[in-house]
Amino acid sequence: xxxxxxxxxxxxxxxxxxxxxxxxxxxxxxxxxxxxxxxxxxxxxxxxxxxxxxxxxxxxxxxxxxxxxxxxxxxxxxxxxxxxxxxxxxxxxxxxxxxxxxxxxxxxxxxxxxxxxxxxxxxxxxxxxxxxxxxxxxxxxxxxx
Amino acid sequence: xxxxxxxxxxxxxxxxxxxxxxxxxxxxxxxxxxxxxxxxxxxxxxxxxxxxxxxxxxxxxxxxxxxxxxxxxxxxxxxxxx
Numbered sequence: 001x002x003x004x005x006x007x008x009x010x011x012x013x014x015x016x017x018x019x020x021x022x023x024x025x026x027x028x029x030x031x032x033x034x035x036x037x038x039x040x041x042x043x044x045x046x047x048x049x050x051x052x053x054x055x056x057x058x059x060x061x062x063x064x065x066x067x068x069x070x071x072x073x074x075x076x077x078x079x080x081x082x083x084x085x086x087x088x089x090x091x092x093x094x095x096x097x098x099x100x101x102x103x104x105x106x107x108x109x110x111x112x113x114x115x116x117x118x119x120x121x122x123x124x125x126x127x128x129x130x131x132x133x134x135x136x137x138x139x140x141x142x143x144x145x
Numbered sequence: 146x147x148x149x150x151x152x153x154x155x156x157x158x159x160x161x162x163x164x165x166x167x168x169x170x171x172x173x174x175x176x177x178x179x180x181x182x183x184x185x186x187x188x189x190x191x192x193x194x195x196x197x198x199x200x201x202x203x204x205x206x207x208x209x210x211x212x213x214x215x216x217x218x219x220x221x222x223x224x225x226x227x
Contacts, residue, residue, distance in 0.1 A: 007185040011192045018192060019184075033195040035205040041217075043208035045201050056200040079182040091208050117182075121218040128218035139211060141218060 003072035003110075008032075010077075014084055015042075017077045018049070023064030030070065031056050032077045040087045046074055058095045071106040075114075078142065082118075086144045093139040100138060107140065108133045119143050 006019040017032040029049040034042040047058035064070075082088055094100030107120060111133060114120060121128045122137030131140070175188045195201055 005184045007187070009189045009192055010186045011194070012188060012190055016192055016195045017186075031195045033201055035196050035201050035208075037205050037208050037212070041212075043205050045195070045204045047200065055198055056195060058200075073184055076182060076184040080179075080184065080186060083180055083183065091212065093208060093211060123215060128216075139215075 004069050005073040005076050006069060008073065008077065010080070014081050019073055021062060021064045021066055021070055023062075023066045025062060025064045028062055028064055030073075032074050034081060034088075034090065037091065040085075041089050041091060042081075044074075044078065044090050044092045058099065067102070068106075071102070075106065075110075079117075082144050089141055089143040091139065091141055097138075101136075103140065104137055107131060117145060119145055 006021070008017045008019040010017050015034045019030050019032075021028040021030055029051075031045075031047060031049050033045045035045060037043045045056070045058075047056035048060065048062060049055075050057050062070075078090055082090070092103055094103055104122075107114060108131075111120075111131065119142070120131040121141040122131045122135065123139040123141075124135065125138055128141070129135075131137070177183075177186045177188065179185055
């Protein structure tokens with residue numbers, strides 16, 4: 001995707017990423033990580049780094065005016081990971097319905113481009129199906145074509 | 146195959162390693178020439194392993210529980226079991 005994105009720092013194994021969101025609320029450290037939950041199956045985690053807790057948090061809304069750039073950066077980490085490990089499938093579930101909806105909007109806005117290289121399944125609450133716009137999903141599964 | 150050679154295979158030519166002096170230690174950071182869709186990436190071997198945080202473990206547990214309850218898409222089950 002040719003959307004603007006932040007440069008990232010990444011671990012050797014490409015499973016952990018960090019970048020800084022820049023906006024009116026300042027310089028906010030973000031973490032993205034992929035945790036193995038099954039064979040070739042990884043959970044995408046994402047949140048703000050809370051320095052005093054030395055922990056990530058995904059419960060707050062940053063409102064730093066760069067939502068699309070942050071989402072594009074998170075998506076780009078998935079591209080980087082699956083470029084290196086094409087068999088990996090990525091499970092995504094937002095921490096809240098609003099966060100899941102945000103992911104859904106991000107995917108829907110770039111669906112044609114994403115579909116060139118990826119299969120995206122959405123869970124409707126009852127079943128998995130190929131991602132379609134204007135449908136609500138509670139989780140997503142992304143894999144390389 | 147080492148990480149470096151794997152990167153060369155998949156990402157093409159690596160930029161020159163950047164050596165940063167940090168409190169008397171040399172930290173080697175390498176940038177990867179990004180492929181289509183990738184962000185500009187700098188490999189930092191000292192990046193905190195977020196996968197070891199309680200946050201990550203809780204997220205993984207939640208994901209496992211979701212999949213145990215709802216399964217994976219058809220076709221993906223086969224991939225999972227192969």
